[in-house]
Amino acid sequence: MPVAEEKLSARKKRGLLRRVALAAVSLGIVVATFVFFLPTIANYADVWAVVKELSWPWIAALLGATLLNLVTFAPPWQVCLPGLSFLRAMELTQASTALSIVVPGGAAAGAAGAYGMLRSWHFPARDFSRAVTLTSLWNQFLNLSFPIIAVFLLTITGEQTAALATVAFIGVAVLGVVVAAFVVVLVSNRLARELGDLIARVFTWARQKLHRGPVTWDGGSFERFRTDAGDFLVRRWHVLTLVSLAGSLTVFGVLVVSLRALDIPSSQVSLVEAFAAWALVRLLGSIPITPGGIGVVELGLTGALVGFGGSNAAVVAAVLVYRFLTMVPTLVLGLVAAFTFRRHRPPDVAGVAGAPT
Numbered sequence: 385m386p387v388a389e390e391k392l393s394a395r396k397k398r399g400l401l402r403r404v405a406l407a408a409v410s411l412g413i414v415v416a417t418f419v420f421f422l423p424t425i426a427n428y429a430d431v432w433a434v435v436k437e438l439s440w441p442w443i444a445a446l447l448g449a450t451l452l453n454l455v456t457f458a459p460p461w462q463v464c465l466p467g468l469s470f471l472r473a474m475e476l477t478q479a480s481t482a483l484s485i486v487v488p489g490g491a492a493a494g495a496a497g498a499y500g501m502l503r504s505w506h507f508p509a510r511d512f513s514r515a516v517t518l519t520s521l522w523n524q525f526l527n528l529s530f531p532i533i534a535v536f537l538l539t540i541t542g543e544q545t546a547a548l549a550t551v552a553f554i555g556v557a558v559l560g561v562v563v564a565a566f567v568v569v570l571v572s573n574r575l576a577r578e579l580g581d582l583i584a585r586v587f588t589w590a591r592q593k594l595h596r597g598p599v600t601w602d603g604g605s606f607e608r609f610r611t612d613a614g615d616f617l618v619r620r621w622h623v624l625t626l627v628s629l630a631g632s633l634t635v636f637g638v639l640v641v642s643l644r645a646l647d648i649p650s651s652q653v654s655l656v657e658a659f660a661a662w663a664l665v666r667l668l669g670s671i672p673i674t675p676g677g678i679g680v681v682e683l684g685l686t687g688a689l690v691g692f693g694g695s696n697a698a699v700v701a702a703v704l705v706y707r708f709l710t711m712v713p714t715l716v717l718g719l720v721a722a723f724t725f726r727r728h729r730p731p732d733v734a735g736v737a738g739a740p741t
Contacts, residue, residue, distance in 0.1 A: 410674040417679035430697040442645035449641040450709045453634040459627035464515035475721040482718025485676040522628040527670050530663035537656045636662050642706040646698050653694045661688035
């Protein structure tokens, strides 16, 4: 066998072993969370006893909060893709989110699914790239901002938490670097290209340390993004910010209703404390350790809420209900949309400006 083929075969084997190892770690975290850690915090029999006490008005409130959360998935994509209707945006976001949870590859699988749907609706690849970049960036901007806001709110209410303060400090640093880089990209084509080349070299160096190939993008990608997205952001950045914020806060709304519905009053966990716990775990959950943050989010959120004073069984019950309501409806709707979207091709998409004819 030629040397080049041997190296390629060895690289493929290392890649396979790495994926298997990561999958094993993810599975181990999920199993450990639900089989060992959560039952240690509260017996599942006690948790179920709390859930059975749910009243019909609170069940209705939970369903209402879930519905409100679902309908806020679509607007950011509608803002970034003019011409995309609300129903098609719902199909797109539910399917891509569901795929990112159940298909190996996580966010990459979700992005690939969204790309396929938009191409079948005749949206140009350029428009998709702009939309996925902006929606992801704005979501991460918010994830980094929430712990900072939470620390400020805890401070003015006379409470302190070292863990959250540390995360907020890191968030300030990362957010500052990211925003500064984003502004540099938007200032001029030359700066965008130079920054892109620098970041590409850094990422290539990091990938080489992991025995992986160089990145396939460079400063030209940043320059093209500036050309494509600069004017758009000047006109619509505030709208994108508002709808992205609404989408994030409706998720928090589901948590708040879950806490109150399962008998965790503000005397145990205040609104500010709930927001602090949610902000911390939302940022941690954005790290792709397990699909959809399963296990990581449940354990982190439970620990934070119990630490703030929530009763163990009620907190575990509330967290599990919250996670069920923010994941299962999306999984069901998303998988249905992923398999049926071709039957619902919108007649107006072909007329979108810039779409191919």
